Each structure stands twice: as structure tokens, then as C-alpha cells.
Amino acid sequence: MTHGTTGTAWLSALRTKRVLIIIGCVLGSLTLAFASADIEVADAKGKRGKRGKPGPAGPAGPQGAKGDTGARGAAGPAGPVGPRGLRGRRGRTGPTGPTGATGTAGTEIATANGTGSATVECPAEAPFALGGGGMTTTGELRISSPLTEGGPPTAGEPANGWAATSTDGGANVDVYAICAP
Numbered sequence: 402m403t404h405g406t407t408g409t410a411w412l413s414a415l416r417t418k419r420v421l422i423i424i425g426c427v428l429g430s431l432t433l434a435f436a437s438a439d440i441e442v443a444d445a446k447g448k449r450g451k452r453g454k455p456g457p458a459g460p461a462g463p464q465g466a467k468g469d470t471g472a473r474g475a476a477g478p479a480g481p482v483g484p485r486g487l488r489g490r491r492g493r494t495g496p497t498g499p500t501g502a503t504g505t506a507g508t509e510i511a512t513a514n515g516t517g518s519a520t521v522e523c524p525a526e527a528p529f530a531l532g533g534g535g536m537t538t539t540g541e542l543r544i545s546s547p548l549t550e551g552g553p554p555t556a557g558e559p560a561n562g563w564a565a566t567s568t569d570g571g572a573n574v575d576v577y578a579i580c581a582p
Contacts, residue, residue, distance in 0.1 A: 514574060517570040520548060521563055523578055529580065530580055537568075537573065549561060561580075
């Protein structure tokens with residue numbers, strides 16, 4: 402191969418870590434060969450080849466040591482309310498409680514009787530009627546009510562007696578009043 406009309410031509414060929422060097426001189430149309438040598442080049446490297454296919458997977462390694470226990474996670478949200486359970490057995494009776502306070506001091510029972518009806522008034526030392534009632538030997542009680550000064554009380558007036566009347570005008574009627582100071 403000729404490269405120019407004057408100068409030196411170099412031709413290199415790479416062959417498996419050996420380089421064939423041909424040195425020549427071209428003068429006009431006359432070509433002279435000076436030397437030809439087959440020498441080994443120690444550092445010669447060829448073009449990088451194509452990447453090969455991956456090899457098969459290697460065998461699995463040995464089982465690793467057990468790791469430390471992780472930290473406890475946060476509590477989750479509360480779940481829904483479950484179904485109502487069965488009713489339990491009745492428990493034992495508890496101990497008896499302490500005795501309560503005594504009733505109103507100085508209460509008195511005032512009584513009276515009559516035919517067909519009867520009335521009773523509370524005494525001066527216990528002038529307020531807390532309650533009362535009556536009973537008859539025949540018929541039924543038609544009226545059992547508080548009294549104020551011998552008649553029916555109006556709103557806000559304290560009662561000071563009691564009255565009872567039977568449905569049988571000839572029946573014996575007993576009446577009572579619970580009176581307090």
C-alpha cells in the first residue's frame with residue numbers, strides 16, 4: 402500500500418499478541434523494502450470482546466444466624482363491640498346495711514268513727530296530717546281524703562285532718578290520720 406509520494410509508509414497488522422511490522426520507503430515509483438520482522442509485543446492488547454452470557458446461579462449459601470427481636474409496634478385501633486354475652490347467674494345476697502334513721506319524732510295517730518262517714522282532726526301538739534285512711538263494715542269507701550279546718554284543702558294549704566265516706570249510708574265508718582308536729 403502506498404501513502405503519498407514521499408515519506409514513509411507503515412502498515413501494522415495485529416495477530417494474537419504478535420505484530421507484523423513491514424517498513425518500507427516509497428520514492429517516486431520505486432518501492433524498496435528495508436526490513437521485515439515478526440516480533441512479539443508484550444503489552445499488545447486486542448479489541449474488547451462481546452460480553453458473554455451470564456453463567457448459571459451458584460449454590461445457595463448457608464443459613465444465616467437468627468437476628469435480634471424487633472421493637473414492639475404501636476397498638477392498633479380498637480375493634481368493634483362484640484355481641485352481648487349471656488346473662489350471668491344471680492349473685493349472693495349482700496350483707497345487711499346499717500339501720501336507717503328513725504321516723505319523725507312525736508307522730509301520733511288520731512282516730513274517729515261514724516255512721517256513713519267520719520272525720521278526724523290532728524291534736525294541737527301534732528297539728529299536721531301526713532297521711533290517713535278509713536274503712537267501712539259494709540259497702541266500699543267512696544272518699545278518703547285530707548282535710549284543712551274540716552273541709553277539703555286548697556293548693557298549698559297544709560292538711561290537719563282526714564275524712565272517709567262509705568257508699569252505704571248506714572255503714573259504720575272508721576277514719577284515721579297520721580299527725581306530726
